[in-house]
Amino acid sequence: MTTEFGDGLNQAVHTAFTRPAPKSAGAQMRYLVKQLGGTKAVAQMLRVSQRTVERYVKDKFKAPRKNLAVRLEREVKARWQPQVRAKARQKAATTGGLVIDVHARLGYAGAPDSTTDQDRIRHLTVALPPRYAARLFDAQQRGATEDQLRELTADALKEVYFQDGGTRAGSLREVQINDVVHLEFGL
Numbered sequence: 001m002t003t004e005f006g007d008g009l010n011q012a013v014h015t016a017f018t019r020p021a022p023k024s025a026g027a028q029m030r031y032l033v034k035q036l037g038g039t040k041a042v043a044q045m046l047r048v049s050q051r052t053v054e055r056y057v058k059d060k061f062k063a064p065r066k067n068l069a070v071r072l073e074r075e076v077k078a079r080w081q082p083q084v085r086a087k088a089r090q091k092a093a094t095t096g097g098l099v100i101d102v103h104a105r106l107g108y109a110g111a112p113d114s115t116t117d118q119d120r121i122r123h124l125t126v127a128l129p130p131r132y133a134a135r136l137f138d139a140q141q142r143g144a145t146e147d148q149l150r151e152l153t154a155d156a157l158k159e160v161y162f163q164d165g166g167t168r169a170g171s172l173r174e175v176q177i178n179d180v181v182h183l184e185f186g187l
Contacts, residue, residue: 003180005149009140012098012185014077016088021073021080025064028076029056035079046071092187093134100153101125103182108162108175119176124161132156150177 022028032042039057043050048068055061064072092098107119136152144152158175159165 003183005136005146005153005183006140006144008183008185009136009149010077012092012187013085013088015187016084017081018084019081021076025056025062025069025072026059028072029053031076032072032079033057045075088187089133089137093130093137095130096133096187097130098128098133098136099125099186100128100157101182101184101186102153102157102177102180104177105179106157106175106177108158108172119178121179121181123182124157126157126161128156128160132160153177 022031029042032045033039033053036042036045039050039053043053046053046068052061056064063069101124103123104121105119106122106124132152135156136149139148139152154175154177157177158172162168162172162175
């Protein structure tokens with residue numbers, strides 16, 4: 001469970017992994033050393049000493065501090081099975097789409113002469129067509145901020161859920177997603 005849009009997209013892609021990522025600190029460090037080409041690069045990335053990395057690689061250290069464990073897991077998952085991740089994104093962007101499960105404060109604004117609904121807590125589960133998945137993954141790959149991903153998701157919900165592909169709520173201008181309680185994307 002997450003409340004961040006970028007993390008939610010990453011977690012959705014991680015479900016496509018064919019093998020589990022390394023679990024122990026030593027195995028994670030060895031994987032990163034192999035990926036980055038040396039202990040010095042891993043040490044700089046994780047903001048620890050090179051000697052600390054070497055100790056984890058040789059299994060002299062077993063249990064990292066909590067903040068290091070979180071950074072270590074995040075960096076391993078970010079690099080784990082890149083081809084599988086790319087295929088999962090491609091499939092979602094061309095044929096499969098995404099399913100979004102969001103529990104948040106959603107509001108929308110209509111035309112100036114119409115009434116507007118007050119934002120309220122809603123729990124929606126909506127299947128987004130492939131073109132919206134492509135927009136979200138492309139934006140994420142380009143380094144979009146959390147606010148930009150939130151806006152893209154709100155636009156997708158506006159068109160797919162609130163306007164139902166153009167069959168209702170034609171005067172709807174904007175949907176806003178605030179105060180996210182739960183967010184999950186699925187492939």
